[in-house]
Amino acid sequence: MxxxxxxxxxxxxxxxxxxxxxxxxxxxxxxxxxxxxxxxxxxxxxxxxxxxxxxxxxxxxxxxxxxxxxxxxxxxxxxxxxxxxxxxxxxxxxxxxxxAAAAVAADRIDGARICTLSRSGTVRAALELADPEAVLVAESRPGGEGIGVAESLATRHDVTLTSDAALAGQLAEFDADAVIVGADTILPDGRVLNKVGTYGLALAAVAHDLPCYVVAAADKIAPETDVEIEQAPTALYEGDADIAVANPLFEVTPADLCADVCTDRGTLDEADVADVAARHRSFREW
Structure with a gap:
């Protein structure tokens, strides 16, 4: 075996x-x-x-x-x-x-019309628990993983797929009630590192007076504030012109744009996040 x-x-x-x-x-x-x-x-x-x-x-x-x-x-x-x-x-x-983190987020989006982007297993679990009325999903370039997410959700939900460029305007057209995103990392000061497009979506949510919920296990809280942003330059341009290419895979969203950080420890404010980060730093001592 x-x-x-x-x-x-x-x-x-x-x-x-x-x-x-x-x-x-x-x-x-x-x-x-x-x-x-x-x-x-x-x-x-x-x-x-x-x-x-x-x-x-x-x-x-x-x-x-x-x-x-x-x-x-x-x-x-x-x-x-x-x-x-x-x-x-x-x-x-x-x-x-x-x-547990998914369950905390599900309480906030139950039966609502929800917008999301990229691919997060925790967001997917929250949507399954909440059974939203409808879901708007951005394609999430580079990578386009939002397309697969939309397809997987379509078996149980009313799903609309849109482009990243159209997402902000589609919030009103779709009549969204809330935005929910995952997090690759939550920084000790409460900022959220996630797939590129998250910052713009959070700004659009504020403009439309919608809450933007972040859902992730507390283990995603980083011990330090250092941020390493991965790039995918060839996914945007492969020509011969002498131009700089900025095509980040991730970006940082300010904490004040996020209504709640939903974790397995409940919802955390910035002070709570800082406390968890300190505990994570202590694990390095092994």
Whole structure:
């Protein structure tokens, strides 16, 4: 059975190369890698080395860092078996945290007409719990993952797909009641790092007097304020002209544009976010 699993199990390389899934999903895969390698490791140094490789694999994803550091810091002894047990517990708690955050957000959008963009498993779970009247989804370039999201939601909901450029104007046409977005990272000061387009959507929500809810597990709160913005220049321009290309995959949205940050710990204000960030910094001490 192990030989069969070994051919398909997640690895440091697959975690590093994955550009199809969100950070919460990847954090669980990273914990699975750590669990498996801890089961194989002969000593603490070996498993600690794997943990460091995983931390370096996705440096911009705070939830990967936080969940890996928690598992390592909460292992009750410096031994591979302790890390394996801690990783198993970490996987279970990570899955439950995402569900709990979705439930908090669902209470705020139940039965409403909702707008969203990009792809977030936690947003998807919140929509399934809330059963909104209708959903407006932006295509979410670069990558266009909003198209797949719209298709997946269409089996249960009244869904409208629109372009990123038309999204602000479509809020009124669609008669939206609220906006809900996920977060790749929540910074210690409450700002939200998410797929590009989130900032513009949050501004449009304010202009239309709509609440913009952010939903994410508290493990997505970053220990520090440093932000690494990934770019996809060739997705915008591959010509020969001597021009600079700015095509970010993510952007930072100010905290004051977000009505609530919905997490597995309930809704958090800026002071709450700062407290969680401090706790996440303490996990680094392992």
């Amino acid at each position: 192990w030989r069969s699993y070994d051919r398909v199990r997640p690895t440091v390389k697959t975690v590093a190369a994955d550009d199809e899934h969100g950070s919460a999903w990847l954090s669980v895969r990273a914990l699975e890698v750590l669990r498996d390698e801890a089961a194989l490791a002969e000593d603490w140094d070996g498993v600690a080395g794997v943990a460091r490789e995983l931390l370096a694999a996705r440096p911009s994803m705070a939830v990967v860092e936080n969940r890996l550091n928690r598992v390592m810091s909460e292992a009750d002894e410096h031994a591979p078996g302790a890390v394996e047990r801690s990783a198993r517990e970490g996987i279970a708690s990570a899955v439950e945290a995402d569900r």
